Amino acid sequence: MDTRSLGGSGLTVSSLGLGLAAVGRPGYLNLGHGTDLAGRREVEALEHHTHAMLDAAWEAGIRYFDAARSYGRAESFLANWLSTRGIEPEEITVGSKWGYRYTADWRVDAETHEIKDLSRGHLQSQYSESTGILGHYLKLYQIHSATGAVLEDHAVLEHLAQIRDQGVVVGLSVSGPQQSETIRQAIQVRVGAVRLFGSVQATWNLLEPSAGPALRAAHEAGMGVIVKEALANGRLTAREGSVAQALERWLPGTAPDAAALAAALARPWADVVLSGAATPDQLASNLASVETPVPGELPSIAEDPERYWSKRSSLTWT
Ligand SMILES: NC(=O)c1ccc[n+]([C@@H]2O[C@H](COP(=O)([O-])OP(=O)(O)OC[C@H]3O[C@@H](n4cnc5c(N)ncnc54)[C@H](OP(=O)(O)O)[C@@H]3O)[C@@H](O)[C@H]2O)c1
8 A cells, every 4th residue: 555644744644544433432423333343342342353453454554543532442442452463653653633532431322422622621631641542653633623713722722732842743633514614724823833733634525525625725735634534424335325326337346435435545635545444344345445546527426515514413323
């Protein structure tokens, strides 16, 4: 697999990365998650499953791994895997995020799965937890679903600058119909006359490509760009019939998930596209995207962003 720089951040990433949101805790909101993890919901079984996914990803050449404090035990599963496999920090780029606290207590039917708190105090405590688990492997620390308000919170920005000055790249992820505005705002944030954010992680997929121009601007400004939700949480797979048919007409003979990921990989501003695979079979299918050439014209299946994000917020945890 091709490796490249994550923009001007100084970090190296593979073109496809692996996100751990679906495998660090028993519940998630992707469409078929309940079935994906059936029989593997105990901590030990889920860690074993996650390690098998990480082994397959490593074998395929994936070198960027994406976690968050709120992804259950994702950081610990990753740290244990890195240590048992003897992988050195220089061989890999690990990113994590702060801002949401995991509150489901390993239950799928929990009333609240995560609580958002983008205060400086929460940054301090979560950074200390993340570095306690990941140590020197932690190379990128991102605000989880940044808002316009946190990008104006001087206490948070100053603290992020201290983290940056210790050698950890500081980034942000964005979500929702306001992604483009937040990305453009983040490009302008400076602390000590230097741009604060080394990377941005955003949703871009064939149903919701509206952040494309803002992501291009971020890339041109020197930020690394990480694409998440390239499969629209499982909608750009064989699961949604009309979408799968459109993808089959666009790239005949290619599995819909590989076609959708290939479309994201072909964006010139995308440094790394995340696979959010929940099983080794899904990962194997996703990996075909790396070898899939893409025509210049994309299939016209984009939805109105407000409609897309309203469907996204109605997904249930399974
Ligand atoms: N705000 C944020 O910062 C944020 C938000 C979301 C995600 N992320 C990051 O982005 C990563 C990817 O996000 P995501 O998991 O939401 O993205 P996604 O790539 O849009 O969806 C992944 C899901 O698609 C389904 N899938 C994948 N391959 C398949 C196949 N071959 N056949 C059938 N279904 C298949 C699986 O779900 P089912 O089987 O359950 O349908 C899988 O969990 C996460 O792990 C996380 O690291 C960050």
